Each structure stands twice: as C-alpha cells, then as structure tokens.
Amino acid sequence: MAEMTALETMMEMGFSRNRAEKALALSGHQGIEKAMDWLIEHEDDPNLDEPYVASQGDVLGSTEKSEIGAAEMTFEENSNQIRQDPALCEEEKKEQLRR
Known part of the structure; x- marks a missing residue:
C-alpha cells in the first residue's frame, strides 16, 4: 500500500484542501504537526479558506519569503x-x- 502524503493525510483528517495546502506551505513543509500548529495560530484569518498561491518565484514546499x-x-x-x-x-x- 502506498504511503499517503502529508496533504492527503490532512485531508483524510477532515481539513479542506485549501487549508491543508496553505498550512503545509506556510509552515515550511515541516510535517503535519507543524501545519496543524500553524492552522491553530491562524484559525481566525479571514482568508484561511482561500486557495494557497505561492509568491512569484516561490515553489510550493519552500519557505514563504514574505514570512521570512x-x-x-x-x-x-x-x-x-x-x-x-x-x-x-x-x-x-x-x-x-x-x-
């Protein structure tokens, strides 16, 4: 059986794709626990459910430059x-x- 990705695991846990992608990317792809911590810290963000869009030049999976x-x-x-x-x-x- 193939191993699930972090994104798939978070979606299996009930998180929407948008939330899971955003949390994983903006927590630096450091694992599900860090992504969930990020979600808890940002649960009141008005754009939390908007699709994640990487800054120009950034790659999904790398640390977000604007946050660094x-x-x-x-x-x-x-x-x-x-x-x-x-x-x-x-x-x-x-x-x-x-x-």
Missing part, C-alpha cells in the same frame, strides 16, 4: 539573486556581492 523577510535571506540566496539580475552591470554585481 528579506533581511533574513541567506547569503547564497542573495548572491544568486544578484547574479541573475540582468539590470546590474558587472561592477555593480561585484560591489553588491562584497556587501
């Missing part, structure tokens, strides 16, 4: 973002990487 905050972006993420920005000339990229 730009200040906590890792050096590697920051470096990758700078390298991929076509608007920056090479000197600007080097300067930003030095920071």
